Amino acid sequence: MSTPLSVRDWSPAAGREPVVRVGIVLEEDGDAVVRLTTPAGPCRLEPATGPPRTLPPGTAVTATRAGGGLRIEAGGEAHAAPAVRLTPLRGEPAPGQGTRVHRVVAGRGFHWQRRIDVTLGGVVELRPGRRGVVVVNELPLEDYLAGVVTAEMSGACPAALLEAQCVVARSWLLAMTEPKHADAPFDRCNDDCCQRYQGTDDLSATALAAVRRTRGVLLRAPSGGVLDANYAKSCGGISETPVAVWGLAKPGITPVVDAPPDAPERRFYPITEANLDEYLDGEWVRTTRCYCSPNVVPRDAIGRYLGRVDTPDDYFRWTKSYGRAELEALLRTKLGDADELVELRDLRVRARGVSGRAYIVEAQWHDAHGAAVVRRIESEYRIRQVLHPKFLYSSAFAVRPERDADGRLTRVTLRGAGWGHGVGLCQIGALGMALSGHDYETICRHYYPRATLARVY
Helix, strand or coil: CCCCCEHHHCCHHHCCCCEEEEEEECHHHCCCEEEEECCCCCEEEEECCCCCEEECCCCEEEEEEECCEEEEEECCEEEEECCEEEEECCCCCCCCCCEEEEEEEECCCCCCCEEEEEEECCEEEEEECCCCEEEEEEEEHHHHHHHHHHHHECCCCCHHHHHHHHHHHHHHHHHCCCCCCCCCCCCEECCCCCCCCCECCCCCHHHHHHHHHCCCEEEECCCCCECCCCEECECCCECECHHHHHCCCCCCCCCCECCCCCCHHHHHCCCCCCCHHHHHHCHHHHCCCCCCCCCCCCCCCHHHCECCCCCCCCCCEEEEEEEHHHHHHHHHHHHCCCCCCCEEEEEEEEEECCCCEEEEEEEEEECCCCCEEEEEEECHHHHHHHCCCCCCCCCEEEEEEEECCCCCEEEEEEEEECECCCECEEHHHHHHHHHCCCCHHHHHHHHCCCCEEEECC
């Protein structure tokens, strides 16, 4: 048997599948106690020190941070250990099979944040952190991808969408270009910070077949390396450049109009202040052929295709409105040092990407002394964080102020498009393409026209 290959040490020349370590319960979750249930089959409890023992199926396990280590309670016995691994004695991924971890955070910091139970194939490792217990899932990359594609989107999605999502998620992970969790005992986390992974509960036969069919297939950048293939839930009609979102170029990722080649929607590229209102609300929206629009993915059907923690909504076009006092309170809370905000005077977008996504917004207000203050909010992520109690769907919005007879602001309405940063594959758009009969290769080439597909193991 060959030595497992870490995803951090993997390269296309390796010619084989690596193993990935996924953070499930993180340091920042602050969980001093974690509760688990072992698989339906036999499972071995392996402490870092001391002999291993086999636990019966369905054994309740409790891990508590104690001093610099853990207190483990399992099968009526309790003992201390620096760390513990739970290793199932069966291997193949199957729906609902594995170790169940209870009340795991999903959607950290986003509007859909909640706690869910997840069932994990592979090894589950328990480690002490500074503030709580850290849980890591170690498993082969292809098994991991089965849990990604059915968390990012539903296992009920068409095969072509799931296959495209496999290729894109595999490429993003194996590119390993983003410095995330560098000091953590895992490669990537289980959430939208990296890419969603929720184990085996939502696996479907279609999803497992999608992973098998695309095994080892990824996207290559024009340079020949693995493409850092970003993706987002809905582009809103036009995808975005990495420069507008992260301030850096990613060769091989270019914005696209999310519609057929002959679609008239291409006249909107790029979005500017001059065409933004028509892009958001023009008569064309009723009949658009944009793949991520409700005309292709019906609003009343989208719920069955979204991930478990997602809520169906009108993501193609949406509205968020605030009275002035409400928005002032939000800015004071989110900006932290805006206590001197007495009266908000204006909110303006100062810079946009080609999809209309704002990356510089200015809030103008008067302070307690009547002096004018201009506060700049930079990056699409920070803008979405500030302009919503939880998290705004996207930064592709028009600011529509209302004023009284004296010109004082009374209300601000944000009219927006899409959900997420908008770079790379549009997941709802890819779903629309799949529902329209396109295969996964066509979907990948649509969203990454400068990349090529290759099977590397």
